[in-house]
Structures are given as C-alpha cells and as structure tokens.
Amino acid sequence: MLELNFIRANKSRVLQGLKIKNFPQEGLQVIDDILKLDDGRKETQTNLDSLLAERNQLSKSIGNLMKSGQKAEAEAMREKVAALKEEAAQLEESLNDTKAQLEELLLKVPNIPHESVPPGTQPEDNEVYKAWETTLPELGPDALPHWELAQKYGVFDLELGVKLTGSGFPVYRGKGAKLERALISFFLDEAIKAGFEEVIPPLMVNEDTARATGQLPDKEGQMYFVERDNLYLIPTAEVPVTNIYRDVILDESDLPIKMTGYTPCFRREAGSYGAHVRGLNRVHQFDKVEIVVLDHPDKSYETLQQMLAHVSGLLDKLELPYRILRLCGGDMSFTSALTFDFEVFSAAQKRWLEVSSVSNFETFQSNRMKLRYRDGKSTRLVHTLNGSALALARIVAALLENNQTPEGIVIPKVLRTYTGFELLN
RNA sequence: GGUGACGUGGGUGAGUGGCUGAAACCACCGGUUUGCUAAACCGACGUACUCUUAACGGGGUACCGCGGGUUCGAAUCCCGCCGUCACCGCCA
Secondary structure, three states: OOOHHHHHHOHHHHHHHHHHOOOOHHHOHHHHHHHHHHHHHHHHHHHHHHHHHHHHHHHHHHHHHHHOOOHHHHHHHHHHHHHHHHHHHHHHHHHHHHHHHHHHHHHHOOOOOOOOOOOOOOHHHOEEEEOOOOOOOOOOOOOOOHHHHHHHHOOEEHHHHHHHOOOOOOEEOOHHHHHHHHHHHHHHHHHHHOOOEEOOOOOEEOHHHHHHOOOOOOOHHHOOEEHHHOEEEOOOOHHHHHHOOOOOEEOHHHOOEEEEEEEEEEOOOOOOOOHHHOOOOOOOEEEEEEEEEEEOOOOHHHHHHHHHHHHHHHHHHHOOOEEEEEOOOOOOOOOOOEEEEEEEEEOOOOEEEEEEEEEEEEOHHHHHHOOEEEEOOEEEEOEEEEEEEEEHHHHHHHHHHHOEEOOEEEOOHHHHHHHOOOEEO
C-alpha cells in the first residue's frame, strides 16, 4: 500500500509510475479520489475531535457539580452532552465510512516502479540485465527432457502424485528425494553463511498475514484456502517470514534484518497446458528457500544488489547457465518496486526457466504491516526485500537435463557432500 | 474437546466508575559524580490521527487483547469473540 503522504507529495510521479506499471488509463482517477477522500477524512476527524473534547470538558464539569451538590446545573449539562453525543455518533460513522472507502481504494493501487524499471507490457519487454556470456550447453539429438529422465532414473513421479493428490504434486523418490533435500540444505547453509537467520515458519497463514505482504485482496485465487479454519496455504515463505515483524518498531541499529527459510510453496494457478507446464516446469507444490531482508530506506537498493550477488553465487556453484532480467513495468508484481528474475537454461527443452525472483518492495509491504524503525523522535517505515535462493523444482529440471550423460545425471561438486553420490542413475 | 483462572506501556506489576495515558520497580536513553568499570543521584522515557508553528515546540482526540453495550463520564460494569495459562480427556 502506498503511503498517503507520499501520494500527496508526489502525485505526478505516482501517476507516471502507474502508467509504467500498466495501470489502466481510466483508473488513474483513483488517485484524485483518494486525495479527495482523505481531505474529507481530515475534516471529519477534526470536527469529531473537537466535539469529543467538548464532551470531555462537560463531563468533567458535571462530576464537579455533582460533588458540590448543584444538581440542577448538572442536569442541564447532561442534556447538552446528550445532544453532542448524537452528533458525534454521526460524525464517527461517516469517519469510519470514509476510512473504509479510502482503504479500499488504496488497496487497489499497485506499488510504483523504481526509476530504472523499463516500460513494457509483457515478458518479451523485460530487459536482459546480465546475459550468459559463454556458450550455452548443447546436447546431442538423443538428449531427453527432464520428465523423461525422471522416469528413466526414478527421480520423481507425477502420476503417483495424481493418485495421491492431483496433478502438479510431484513425488520425489530415492536419489531424487535425496537430491531435493541436498539442494535445500545447500541453499540454507549458503544463506546462513551469508548472515541470514534461519526460520521455519508455519505453512498456513491467516488473513491479516496474507494481506500484509500483498497476497490479499487481489491474488486470492493464487492460494489454497482452508475454509473451515480460515487459513491460507503459503505461496511462498515470504509471507510468514516477513510478517514476523508485522506491527513492530525496530531500532535503527537492528537493521538490516536478514532471514532465510525453507518451505514448500503452494500455488493454485489457473495455469496453461502443454509443453510449458510439463514435468517440473510448473507445479502446485514445490520447495523453495527464500531470503528476506528488512532494511533502512537508504540502504535497500544496495542490499538488493547483494541479494543478486548471493543468488548468482548459488547458480555459479551449481554450474548452471543463467541470465538475469530486469522486469518491465507490466510484468512486475503488484507489490514490487523493482524485480530481477533469474532464469536458468534448461538444455534439453532449450528454454529459460525462472528460478528466482528478487524484489525490493520499498515501503509497500511495511506500510500494510506497520513495520517501522525509530528515526530520532519519530518512526519511519522500513524497506522490505525478498528473493528466492532458490526455487527447487526448476533447478532440478535444469540439473537433470544439463547434466545428463549415458551413465546418469552428474551431480554438481558442491552438492556431493550433501547427496553422498556423484551420479544419479 | 471439557472445566477454571487470566489478558494493563520494552519487562515485572498496581489500579473495581471522574483526581489514571495510566503508580512503583526494572531495562533503555541523556546528565552529574568518578582514574576506568561499577555504584549513587537527577532527568527524560508509548503509538496513531489531527490542529497549530518557518522550526523547536504546543494544543486536541483515540488506544489498558479485539469488537460491541451501559453511563454525563469506562482500564475499571455488562455481552460476544480471540488468545494465554492450569487441570482433565485425546494424541504425533
């Protein structure tokens, strides 16, 4: 949620930003509506406050009059207060009304993009921020896509997942399961080495939590919902982990706060069909290690670069070819100010697969969750950032395809202490 | 799931209708004293909204788990919800 004061002070910048984010032209009116509503809110607030002040004053007098036995005067004042009360009740109702409307409108406005975000409406418009400089791996004509390799070596079984649950819920088996667990451990250990605190959060969250990071109200359809208990299955660890600091006022010296967490992620996703969603390309449940940073507004973009370096380091160590994209306005998430996607080249499919998304949300999430730090005598919203480091399913897909040999799948060196084997066959 | 107790500021904890935005103590912060540390003493010490001020600051309103109610007036009384703890039942 954008800060009201920011909108007020930077209206033209907001409008311009919304355009880059492909906010519908006819919806731009919402900004003026918001400001107008807020003007009304202030006025009502002021009026109500002075009414209540008067009431408090009178009440005090009544008490004194009663004590000194001046019943008649007290009675007269009581009537006066009764009239005030009615008026105050009306103002209060209208104030609550205005606030609710304001909130509703504010929730509709996406974050505005950082100045470096390129314009565009679709994935093709994303800017290649860092290309893969050396040649891409070329496999022979008999190279297999990962879903066939999985079948050949018993890495994971999607049909078994259908039996147990439904489509998009892979069952990892044997060395495949071990590989999955090795990757999780490797990613966590790397994050811990880089100074992140490991957390194991709940996999289900309540409505407040989902709203604070921006999943609600607009992306309701993306999450699984447990109706009976009013809980959402998390689509990413970002949601519970960032919310650890909801309604918290930090000391400036606490920043930055760096956390990492492994969780399964659940995505309903309307989804398309065909080759693009085959195998592990798109599933309803996948494992991911997430990194989350809460930082000082002046430092957050520097931190974003460090996060990019961290993720790059992981992919380097796994010896996977990748590129980094700077997402265009139209392809960015509702909540983000700047997002970089990492894509790994999956050599048999000859496709780039998104394995990480690293974003700075600036104060968009912290405003919703009232996450601040002490800045001298006042408080200020912190910047929140997060990134996948990394999403497992597609990493496994790329590893299987890129590392296939007639003897089996070659496990990258860094993982061997975790897997205990060098060849998956 | 059942029964009982309880939910006050960063912490402990006082407060059963007006003098309580809230005692006291601890922690934190500033200062005095001090060779350093410690101790002692003094002072400051919530958040949000709003009005006012060039600014420092000052005024007002709301908030004692959350929501509603009674009352001229509620942390304090009533109702609902949520949560915590204890005991019982069940259980990885």
